[in-house]
Amino acid sequence: MAVAELSSSYQTRLIKPSQLLSLSSRLSNHRKFNLQCRPRTTPRGTGICCSVAPNEIQTPVAVPTGGQSTKPECYGVFCLTYDLKKEETTKSWKKMITIAISGAAGTISNHLLFKLASGVVFGPDQPIALKLLGSERSFEALEGVAMELEDSLYPLLREVSIGIDPYEVFLDAEWALLIGAKPRGPGMERADLLDINGKIYAEQGKALNAVASRNVKVIVVGNPCNTNALICLKNAPNIPTKNFHALTRLDENRAKCQLALKAGVFYDKVSNMTIWGNHSTTQVPDFLNARIDGVPVKEVIKDQKWLEEEFTDIVRKRGGVLIKKWGRSSAASTAVSIVDAIKSLVTPTPPGDWFSSGVYTDGNPYGIAEGLVFSMPCRSKGDGDYELVKDVIFDDYLRKRIKLSEEELLAEKRCTAHLTGEGIAVCDLPAGDTMLPGEM
Amino acid sequence: MAVAELSSSYQTRLIKPSQLLSLSSRLSNHRKFNLQCRPRTTPRGTGICCSVAPNEIQTPVAVPTGGQSTKPECYGVFCLTYDLKKEETTKSWKKMITIAISGAAGTISNHLLFKLASGVVFGPDQPIALKLLGSERSFEALEGVAMELEDSLYPLLREVSIGIDPYEVFLDAEWALLIGAKPRGPGMERADLLDINGKIYAEQGKALNAVASRNVKVIVVGNPCNTNALICLKNAPNIPTKNFHALTRLDENRAKCQLALKAGVFYDKVSNMTIWGNHSTTQVPDFLNARIDGVPVKEVIKDQKWLEEEFTDIVRKRGGVLIKKWGRSSAASTAVSIVDAIKSLVTPTPPGDWFSSGVYTDGNPYGIAEGLVFSMPCRSKGDGDYELVKDVIFDDYLRKRIKLSEEELLAEKRCTAHLTGEGIAVCDLPAGDTMLPGEM
Known part of the structure; x- marks a missing residue:
């Protein structure tokens, strides 16, 4: 079964109407004063696990969490309900856009998130929602990042939510900045690294395909970024291939x-x-x-x-x-x-x-x-x-x-x-290490 | 002898006309293609060392490096000579301002410097020069920061120089953002911390007094920041006391x-x-x-x-x-x-x-x-x-x-x-630890 078919069957089968809630109804659905957000344990990895081709390496297929809440955790002051309509009128603000970031607890994100929130990227009239994707291990660090975003009082930053499930975090994302990747461990071959990070990007591609905006722009930063971007786009057949970028x-x-x-x-x-x-x-x-x-x-x-x-x-x-x-x-x-x-x-x-x-x-x-x-x-x-x-x-x-x-x-x-989804992997990588130094 | 007198006698005695070079002549005085800057060894700490009052703790008095070059090292592409006059005309840019930052290799600076360079602080028509103060230990990290500033291609950032001598780095500074401070070590009493960091800020105050712009604005971030700022201003009698801030x-x-x-x-x-x-x-x-x-x-x-x-x-x-x-x-x-x-x-x-x-x-x-x-x-x-x-x-x-x-x-x-310069220190600090957690 090709990945394309797999992905679209997911979409048909598992996406709930609750995932398609409009922005305005989501805005009215926040918990208040939830300063201490905890990761919810969702039944992940318990569902379908099919290989896309006969191969010794199996793709771990992320399963959307059906039935349950499909929103990541909002954070602190960002859990409040704000009437952005007023701002749109009085300040000539644009409609809020949603930006998802993976590897959000990492050092690159620690620089990037504050630039996004400050308005220097999308402009001084563009309110934004930041959706931060981390891992169970980094969840507390994500909370720390969200706290620092609160303390920065950026007027354009209207929502911050944190989560560990890409199917939740990527919901309605109009930009996906995919920074998270595993670094190469000791003794790890390039083929291993391609496989480990490729799996992450295959999963994130499927999640984008299932829940992100149909015109989401994706910038892949995690290395090896070109091939990660390729894997991501191949797993997201319902998003235009032109929307995927690898950062050079x-x-x-x-x-x-x-x-x-x-x-x-x-x-x-x-x-x-x-x-x-x-x-x-x-x-x-x-x-x-x-x-x-x-x-x-x-x-x-x-x-x-x-x-x-x-x-x-x-x-x-x-x-x-x-x-x-x-x-x-x-x-x-x-x-x-x-x-x-x-x-x-x-x-x-x-x-x-x-x-x-x-x-x-x-x-x-x-x-x-x-x-x-x-x-x-x-x-x-x-x-x-x-x-x-x-x-x-x-x-x-x-x-x-x-x-x-x-x-x-x-x-x-x-x-x-x-x-x-293109068959059996054959790793005949050119000899020598072509990874950029400083990015191991 | 009061500190005020000490400091002004320094100024009379040790400041060379070369330290008062105008911006334009300094601009034409850069070495080209100096990608690998090294710290010069200057004869510091070998000169006058007077205590300002009878006390068991002696103030280490920084001695301006007389006679020798009084400029910190420029860095890489920032060593080139740029004709800013043209930009001032064609882009309606303001005259360049000089910003000195201590603790420049630290994590706070690593966020701050890029904000300063991007124009979000002083505006999109304000070219800036950054002068980075570090220590011998952090000198290579300062080079790393300067390299990242080069790679960021900020059009408003026209000069970056790095150094370890505040008498060089603070020359003509119009803003001094003093972030560097020693963290409290294990078993260190608050009185020790006040003394250790106070000495740093006494030295930097003297340096500002001697070489900075007469209207330099000083923001002290290094803790204990209020008292550090007080020590700094008391050692800089020729700069208006109103110009000193402690960050709250x-x-x-x-x-x-x-x-x-x-x-x-x-x-x-x-x-x-x-x-x-x-x-x-x-x-x-x-x-x-x-x-x-x-x-x-x-x-x-x-x-x-x-x-x-x-x-x-x-x-x-x-x-x-x-x-x-x-x-x-x-x-x-x-x-x-x-x-x-x-x-x-x-x-x-x-x-x-x-x-x-x-x-x-x-x-x-x-x-x-x-x-x-x-x-x-x-x-x-x-x-x-x-x-x-x-x-x-x-x-x-x-x-x-x-x-x-x-x-x-x-x-x-x-x-x-x-x-x-107010006599003998008596440390009757209130009982209990009042340092902010997370800032030890």
């Missing part, structure tokens, strides 16, 4: 900064920066199409050897250098790059410029294999959607490098076939 | 949230919230003057027992509850409250409302002992300055509570007399 924006930002430094200009002078391919060491920061003050990089930086041999290396080793200095991974700048990625979709791209995002390759004009999530240059009208940029040029060097990243992603795809 | 804004924010929760309203309905006194467990969240939707709190929350017995306790225990849940202290919401504190000084206070800040008590209209840094209600025209609010009322309960906090601060002052 931090790579783009780092590449821009390094070109600026080499050229001796401020980083705001660098434009048209593409990261091609996988968010791994095979990524291709494209100095052929990038521009400095509107001029092709190669006309400004005449050091071809540096561009071809050092530049890419600096960009992909940046996270590793940082973790050595700082002792921890780059949570703050990752959160900034997630904000950048969202803003690039909700504000029009400046004329002539573009941004990079890992998106689905079907119909791409570059000759990249279809059926992958591959970082490519995009433009947006600011409506949440994007188009691939057509006016890019290639040379042999660029083509060859892109090919290597494509091959890696095709291998990752074969290695996770059991999670995408 | 997180307490204010928490108090607002708890009143909202109790009243069943959103937190943006709570106004006129004063925290009186010390940022310790003797703090007084004032429910007598606070308002909910414009109505006195006591007319909305009729539960006098809750207000008198539970409310204050919830507010002051909040940090402790949070640290238990979250496993770490509330860095994110502390950073938010620092932003709130700055914004309250650079934007006009809404009519009829006020905010709390720990400020110098000389000339206060409430009968609070002079010569302390005490949290009181303030209003600002948005010019960086403030006035104390006159139209507040008192009752016996409030007076009694304020008195307790005043007594504590007077005792802390006596215990740090050797650091303020």
